[in-house]
Amino acid sequence: MKASSLNARLILVIVWVIVLSWLAVAGVILMQFSLNQTSTSDTELATIATQVLRTIPADATLDGEAGWEGLQLGQPPGLDLELLLFQIWVDGQRLYAATPGAPRSPFKPDFGDGLASTVVDGKKWRVYSVTDGAGRVTVQAGNPQDVVDKDMRDAAGHALILATALLLIVAAAMRFVTRNAFQSVRTLSQAIRQRKSLDFTPLPMDRLPRELHPFVASFNSLLQQLDEAIEGERRFIGNAAHELRTPLSALQAQAEIALSATDPQDKEAALKKLLAVAERSTRLSEQLLDLARIDAGAKAPRHAPADLAGLVQHVVQEFEVYASQNRRSLYLDVHPCMIRCDIDEIGILLRNLLDNAMRYTPEGGNVLVRCGYESLAGLGRAGEVYLEVSDDGPGVEAAERQAIFARFHRAAGTSGRGSGIGLSLVAAIAKSHHATINVGAGLEGRGLMVRIRFPGIKARHG
Template structure:
C-alpha cells in the first residue's frame, strides 16, 4: 500500500510539473554556464595575447634605450620575473636579437626559437610542453624580440577566470530551484483547495463545486465534476423516489391481498371464498402492474438520450398497437379506430409503442362502455402529433396540469390505474424531444398527445 501511494504521488501534477520545470531550468543553466565558460576562456586567452604584445613592445623600447648596457638589462629583468604560483602572472620568457637574427639577450627558460622567424603568434613544443610565442620586429628593423608563455600556465589562468564567471550561476541554481518549487506550489494551491473540498465532503453532499478561484486550465475539470455530481444526485434521487414510490404503492394492494387471502382461509362459504380468491387475483394483478410501471420508470429516468434511434412511421405504429390491444371480455368495450397520415419521426420504436399503449390503456380504463376511442396521427401547425382521443367524461379543468405527476389520479377516475401511465408517457416524450399535452375537447371527451416540434419530424412520402 505505501508503495502504491508513493507511485500516485510521483505521478501527481505538482511533481511532474516540478520535475519538468527543474530539468528545463537546469538544462538552461548548464547551457548558459557552458557558453559563459567558453566565452570567458576565450577572452582570457585574448587578454594574455595582448599582454604578450605589450611586453614585447616594452622590451623593444628598453633595448633601444639600453643598447650600451644589455648585460645589466638582463640582470634587472631577471629580478622582476613573476612567480609561477600566481595564475594571473605566468612567467614571461624572452629572446632579443639584432636585425639579422643574431641572439643578443635571452631569459633563463626561454625556448630556443630562431629569431629570424616571421613576426606574429605561433605555438611550439619545448621540453614536452606547448608554448605560445610572439615574434616582433622594431620599426627600424635593427632589433627583434620574442616573448613566450607556457600554454599550460595560460590554460590554468583561463580556467580560473572561466570558473569564476560561472560560479554565480552555480551558486544561484539551488535558490532558483527553491523559488521554482515555491512558485509551483503556490500556483497549484487552488487545486489543493479543490482537492480538500472534495475530500472533506460527506457521501450525501453532492452540491456543485465552487469554481470561482480555480485556474482557467482547471475549469473544464470542475465543470465535468459538477456534471458528474449532478448525474449522481439525479441517480440517487431517482433511486430514493423509486423506493418511496414502490413502498407507497405496493403497501395497499399487498394489504388487500393479505386481507382477502385471510378471508378465503377463514370462510366456510364457497361463494365467499371464491369472491375472496378473485379479489386476491385482482390485487395481485394490480401489484404486478404497479411493479412493472415502476420498473419501467426506473429504467427511463437515468437515460440522458435514446438507446437507439431510427425513422419511425407513426401511422404503422398506431395500426400495430391498435391491432394488439384487447378489450376486456367482461365489458362491451369502446370502439377503437385510427386516423392519420403517413408521418414519421426519429426515435425508438419500442419506447414509442410503450407510450402509445400507455395512452390507449389510460383511455380504456377511464372511458365508459360504448364510447369511441380514436388514435390520430396528424400534422398541427407544422408539428407532428400522435394523439389518443375519447368521447368520455373528460377531466376536471383544475386537475389537468397535475395529470402527468406520478401517482396522481383524477378525482373522478373510475378505473383501477396506479397513476403512473401519463408519467411514463411524459418521460418517453422528453427522451424524444417531444412534449406531452392533455386537454378536454370542446365537443366533449379527453385527448392526450405527443407533439414533436418541426425540426424533429418529417413527412414520409408514399406512392
C-alpha cells in the same frame, strides 16, 4: 495505462528544464570564455611586447648579449616584467636578452609582426612579435598554450559553479512553488475523504487557485446532480411504497372474503374483485419497474430507424380485446413514418397512453390513435413525425394538463383509477428521444388528446 502524478510530471519537467538550461549555460560559458580568454591573452601579449620595445633606450648600442640580468629596462606601467616571458632579438639573428624560462630559439622564426601559434622545442606557444621602426630590434612575447588553457578552464569552472548554484536555487524555488500550489488540492482531497456518506454539500472554492475553479465547479455540479438523484430515489421509494400498500391490502382483504364466503355467488364476486385488484397490482408493478429502469439508465438506449406506424399497429392489437370486452371503440389512422428510437421504450410509451385513455374513457366511448408526418399546414415543422392518442372521456382541465405528467399525480376527481405513473413514463421516454409533448382537447372537443412530435428521418409525401 497507469495514470501519472501531475506533481511528478511537473517535477520531471522542471528537472529537464534545469538540466537543459545548465547544458546551454555551460556551452555558452565555455564558448564565451574560450573566445574572451584567447582575446585577453593575445591583448596582453601585444601590450607586453609593445611596452618592452618602448622601454628600450633609443641610444642603446645593443652590442653583445646582455642577458636578462644585464638588461636595464624601464618598468612598463601596469605590467610585472617578473612574470613575463619575452625575447629581444637584434637584426633577426642575435638574441640580445630573454626572460628566465623563455626558450633560446625565437618564438616566431620568421620575425613577422603580429600574433601566431607556434611550437618551440616541442612546446606549444601563443606569441606576439613586434619590430621597431628601424627594423633592427624585435621583441617577441610568448605564453605557453597550456597556461592559457588552464586560465580559461579555471575561469569557466568558477562561472559554471556560480551558474549551477543559481540554477539549484531556482530549482528549489520552483519546487517550493509547485508544492505550495498543490497544497490546496491536498487539503481539498483530505476534506473530501473526511466527509460522511451521502454528504453532497458543494466544495468551497474561495481558497483555491483560479485554474482549479472550473474543475471544482464541475465537481460541485455533479454533487448537485447526485443529490437530486438520491432525493428523487427517496421520493420514488416512498411514493412506490405508498402506492403498493393499498392494492396489497385490498388483495389480502378480498382473499379473506373469498375464503370465508359460503355462498358460491359471494365467493365468485370476491374472486372477481381479487382478480381486478391483482391486475391493477400487476400493472402498477410493471410501471414502477419501467420507471425505475428508465431513471437508473439500466439499459443504454439503442436508437435505430423504425417505422412508427408498424409499432403502433402492433401495440394497438394488444388492446383490441380489452376494448371489445369493456365496450369501447378503438380506431386507427396511421401512415408510414420513420423515426430513430428504442423500440421497447416506444412500446412502453404507447401502452401507457392507450392504458390511460381506456381507463378514463367510459363505456361506449372512443379512442383514436394516429401517426404520420406533420404537414406544412400542421402545428409542427415539416418532416416531424407525430404520434397522437385521443379519447372522448371526461378530459382534464386546461390548467392541469401539464401537471398530469408529474409522478404520482392524479387529476382531480379521478382517484382510484390510476397510479399516476403512466404519463410520467411517457414524459421521460419522450425526453430521451428529443420529442415534444402537446396536450389538448380530445375527440369532438371532449376528452383528452396527447400529441408527441419526434424528429423524423425522411418525410414521405403522397
